[in-house]
Amino acid sequence: MWSLVFLGKFIFLSIAFALESEGTVSIPKGKIEAIWLAPVSVSQKSSGPQIEVSAFLMHEHAVTNKQFKLFLKKHPEWEKTNANKLFVDDSYLLEFYSPQAKDNQPVTYVSWFAARAFCEHLDMRLPNINEWEYAAAASNSKRDANRESDFLKRILKWYGEPKGESIKSVKSIYQNYYGLWDMHGLIWEWVEDFNSSFVTGESREDSSFNKEMFCGAGALSSADKENYAAFMRFAFRSALKGSSGIWNLGFRCVR
Amino acid sequence: MALVCKLFLLFIFSVLTYSGSTSLYGIGGKWRTTENRLTNVAISKGYPVVIVMIYTSCPHACPMTIAKLKQIESAFHKKGIDEINFVLASFDFEGDKPEKLKEFQRAQKLDPVYWHFLAPESEGDARSLAVALGISYKKISKSDFSHSNVITLLDKEGNILAKIDQLNADIKPIIDGLKK
Numbered sequence: 001m002w003s004l005v006f007l008g009k010f011i012f013l014s015i016a017f018a019l020e021s022e023g024t025v026s027i028p029k030g031k032i033e034a035i036w037l038a039p040v041s042v043s044q045k046s047s048g049p050q051i052e053v054s055a056f057l058m059h060e061h062a063v064t065n066k067q068f069k070l071f072l073k074k075h076p077e078w079e080k081t082n083a084n085k086l087f088v089d090d091s092y093l094l095e096f097y098s099p100q101a102k103d104n105q106p107v108t109y110v111s112w113f114a115a116r117a118f119c120e121h122l123d124m125r126l127p128n129i130n131e132w133e134y135a136a137a138a139s140n141s142k143r144d145a146n147r148e149s150d151f152l153k154r155i156l157k158w159y160g161e162p163k164g165e166s167i168k169s170v171k172s173i174y175q176n177y178y179g180l181w182d183m184h185g186l187i188w189e190w191v192e193d194f195n196s197s198f199v200t201g202e203s204r205e206d207s208s209f210n211k212e213m214f215c216g217a218g219a220l221s222s223a224d225k226e227n228y229a230a231f232m233r234f235a236f237r238s239a240l241k242g243s244s245g246i247w248n249l250g251f252r253c254v255r
Numbered sequence: 256m257a258l259v260c261k262l263f264l265l266f267i268f269s270v271l272t273y274s275g276s277t278s279l280y281g282i283g284g285k286w287r288t289t290e291n292r293l294t295n296v297a298i299s300k301g302y303p304v305v306i307v308m309i310y311t312s313c314p315h316a317c318p319m320t321i322a323k324l325k326q327i328e329s330a331f332h333k334k335g336i337d338e339i340n341f342v343l344a345s346f347d348f349e350g351d352k353p354e355k356l357k358e359f360q361r362a363q364k365l366d367p368v369y370w371h372f373l374a375p376e377s378e379g380d381a382r383s384l385a386v387a388l389g390i391s392y393k394k395i396s397k398s399d400f401s402h403s404n405v406i407t408l409l410d411k412e413g414n415i416l417a418k419i420d421q422l423n424a425d426i427k428p429i430i431d432g433l434k435k
Contacts, residue, residue: 084281086387086415112386116379125379192379195386196393242386 024255025179027135029055035146036133036230053134058127059252061170061181062106062189063118065096069103071118078114087113091245104169106187109245115190119253126192127254129237133230136184138177146230155229158185167248188236190251197238279306280413282387285376286344289357289367296384297413298371299340303433304409308381308390310347311359312398319422320404321363327406328369330430339433341365344373346381346392346400389418408432 035048072079080093094109095101110118112126119125127135139145146152173185183189240249280297288294296306305327309317324341331339345351356372375381385392385402392402408417408429417432419425 085277086279086281113383116383192382193393195382195391197391238391241389242383 023060024057025060026057027053027055027131027178027180029053030134030143032134032137032144033146034130034133036129036233051130051134053130056127056131056254058131058135058178058180058254059124060179062187062250062252063115064103064170065101065105065107066103068096068107068110068118071121075117075121078117083114085243087111087243089241089243089245092243094245095247100166102169104171105167106170106250108167108187108247108250110190110250111245112190112194112240112242115251116192118251122253124253124255126190126251128192129194129196131254132189132191133233135178135180136176138180138183140174140176143177152229155184156232159229159232163247187248187250188233188246190249191237194237194240195242197234276412277415278413279387279409279415282383284380284383286373286380287353287376288374289353289360289372291353293376294373296342296344296373298373299342300413301411302338302340303336303411304340304342304413305429306342306344306388306407306409307405308344308346308385308388308392308402310345310400310402311351311355312347313400320406321365323406323422323426327426327429330426331433334430336433339369341370342373343371344381344384345375346385346394346402347398348375348378348381350398351375389420 029052031050031052033048034051037048037051076082080088080097083092088111091109092111092114093107096107096109116126137144137146139148139151142148142151168186170186171181173182175181176183240246280295280300282296284295286294286296286298288298305324307320307324309320311317324343328339328341331337345356351374353374356374360367360370360372375384388405388407390403390405392400395401403420404422405418405420406426406429407415410416410433417428419428
């Protein structure tokens with residue numbers, strides 16, 4: 001009798017877990033050259049440190065307007081009118097309430113705090129920089145395409161594109177080696193430790209961030225174009241505040 | 256069931272308290288006092304607060320931060336403002352346990368009535384407070400963090416009144432930030 005109850009419980013839990021995990025992709029643990037942590041003396045042809053990333057589950061696509069709508073039903077404290085102004089700025093959910101906003105577009109103009117609250121409500125969290133970069137290093141055919149010039153060219157081309165009419169739907173750009181959609185080319189994505197970019201060993205002189213990486217000139221003079229896309233992401237992250245809302249900045253969660 | 260009700264009430268309460276607000280105290284998170292009591296960053300709610308983030312194995316910046324805070328304290332005292340509280344929250348979720356912070360506080364001779372050291376329960380709690388205060392930080396080795404130094408003045412409800420973000424900056428914005 002008890003074993004039956006147990007079995008029932010097991011099946012129930014498995015189903016519940018399967019439902020919860022729906023829409024996530026499992027990213028196996030692995031080692032990767034962290035060119036984004038780089039190095040780095042700009043003058044040298046740099047190679048990043050080898051880092052190890054543990055396995056995790058990641059949303060297969062960026063969180064959509066529809067998913068965010070469901071979240072707001074359960075957490076009205078994150079509606080635009082209710083949210084604490086320390087945690088969201090004036091642009092928060094700027095396009096979300098408009099009739100043009102489509103369900104399957106990624107939610108944008110969403111602050112780090114709101115993104116975090118969303119992930120928490122699913123018992124998930126934001127990926128950290130290493131996890132995000134590790135997952136995003138994959139092209140459609142390779143685990144680590146950070147040194148593939150075609151892959152990088154495509155990313156840089158996207159960074160150079162002007163703001164379009166509206167953001168495309170999720171699952172419209174490309175699916176990578178792990179099955180993740182649109183890690184590049186659709187939106188920028190929040191990471192948990194975005195505020196650790198550019199901090200260097202010196203904490204006395206405060207906010208003295210790594211000038212070599214910070215300063216655009218330094219990055220440009222680097223012949224290493226392979227790092228340039230990562231530089232761009234660092235520069236972007238370092239310009240953010242936790243309350244920032246930006247038209248093409250969204251997120252996805254991990255566990 | 257009772258627990259669910261309690262949680263629900265707590266939730267409603269927090270929505271009512273913080274909706275549309277700008278208070279840092281809406282941040283949530285779990286912290287521990289030097290007496291190992293569970294608390295949050297609103298530990299000195301009802302008093303004006305100067306809040307900073309530190310880690311105690313820090314060789315340079317933190318002693319300077321403490322010196323700066325003592326300077327701020329005496330400047331407030333000179334103005335006749337005695338009830339100013341200091342909250343020093345740690346980045347170092349692994350290294351700074353309550354007992355270690357207590358030891359540090361004792362060594363620095365900081366009155367526990369006005370000076371409150373907080374140990375984060377998780378890395379995420381430290382991260383979200385840092386982000387809310389506009390502090391960048393990164394763990395660079397087992398016991399070393401690189402971080403920006405921001406000193407923030409809060410009113411009795413936790414609203415940010417003033418900030419200085421360099422250790423050699425003038426403390427005037429903080430001292431003048433509090434209307435008597």
